[in-house]
Amino acid sequence: LTSKLPGTKTSIFSKMSKMAQEHDALNLSQGFPNFETDSKLQELVTKAMENGHNQYPPDAGVVELREMISEKFRSLYGYTYNPNNEVTVTSGATEALFCTISAFVKKGDEVIVLKPAYDSYEPTIQLAGGKPIQIQLKGQDYKVDWQEVKSAITSRTRMIIINTPHNPTGTVLSKEDMLQLQQILEGTNIILLSDEVYQHLIFDQLEHNSAARFPKLAERAIICGSFGKTFHNTGWKTGYCVAPEFLMQEIRKIHELTVFSVNHPMQRAYAEYLKEPEHYLELPEFYQKKRDYFLNLIQGSRFTYIPSKGTYFQLLNFSGITSENDVNFAERLVREYKLAAIPVSVFNINQQDNSQLRFCFAKTDETLEKAAEILCNL
Ligand code: PMP
Ligand code: GLN
DSSP states (O other): OOOSOTTOOSOHHHHHHHHHHHTTOEEOSSSOOSSOOOHHHHHHHHHHHHTTOOSOOOTTOOHHHHHHHHHHHHHHHSOOOOTTTSEEEESHHHHHHHHHHHHHOOTTOEEEEEESOOTTHHHHHHHTTOEEEEEEOBTTTTBOOHHHHHHHOOTTEEEEEEESSOTTTOOOOOHHHHHHHHHHHTTSOOEEEEEOTTTTOBOTTOOOOOGGGSHHHHTTEEEEEEHHHHTTOGGGOOEEEEOOHHHHHHHHHHHHHHTSSOOHHHHHHHHHHTTSTHHHHTHHHHHHHHHHHHHHHTTTSSOBOOOOSBSSEEEEEOTTTOOSOHHHHHHHHHHHHOEEOEEGGGGSSTTOSTTEEEEEOOSOHHHHHHHHHHHHTO
16 A cells, blocks of 8 residues: 555644553643633533534534634724635534645645744645645744745745744734735735634734735635634534635545535534633733743753744753654653653754754643643653
8 A cells, every 4th residue: 555645643632631641640741721611602512412503503603603713804804704614614624724724735845844843734735646845944933934934935936824822932923024924925826724712812912913814814824713722622523724715625525525515503602602701801911911821931951942822832952851762862851751742843944943842731720730830840
């Protein structure tokens, strides 16, 4: 058998979570909360089931939920997506990414990917016959070199993928970044795939610069979101994408072929829950407290860091502790110290950045305290 993805291994998230389980370790590797999702939201799911919403919903998603997604984009970013034909509910943002890339990338097409990058982008591009063009983010704060992006564009460039707030680095794109991107894309027919799953996890009063805030970007953009990330229930695997109709109609073809439609009762519950905007507007403060709590606890450790500006991840540099590479150190940390984290080099080009680990701080205070105690003793 010839593999269609010979270079693709089991995801680092599966690997580290499995190791954490095997070694009975604290798991700050794969990004998910270890506290419960709001009981009100759980009750809404139960209510939806009791009300008989247990069969296929419309393929594009429950109408009420699409309306709420549209309303959220309008009120937060000033751009209106038509819920009928410009919003689709997907099985997590992962499916939205897969459908988008599959819908537009053809054999020989190039897709610009900024590294380090979330691990699903490149295999999906390759599966579609496309070629990822990797561009390394620069410096300790992982800035985009837009000149380099511009130089990488060829007649074969089909798409560029951005991710803000950024996994794994916790950086966010500024308004200036978005305007530079807009300028570069103007006059081309390059599609923008904007992964904004951490849109509500942004700190220090920073604004989320959604592609939807920039009409000239929005007209060529597919924006992906994730309710799992937003509402502390990654296991419900529900997300969405929004895009202008001429793009969305192609994405929906792939969506119907891959899953047809997404779990019904959860969609009903999210639609109700979204009626109270504080459910997402309170998230920056909630997660900033967690970030600060974690960083305070590790004062006095030998790790160095730049505080995360968004997502629920914090990178820690361990070069003051050991010269071994991040993969070895991460594995030793699980085995010997019972703490799991993600080595950053696996998302990078040529295993650069190999003295950083990513820690997920979407955890209870008690878990953060235990993790910090281990980190302070290294
Ligand atoms: N994009 C990024 C950057 C992510 O970190 C994740 C992880 N959840 C996803 C997409 C996928 O989101 P979902 O869990 O909703 O499929
Ligand atoms: N997005 C999550 C992370 O970065 C993991 C999702 C997954 O396991 N595929 O940790």
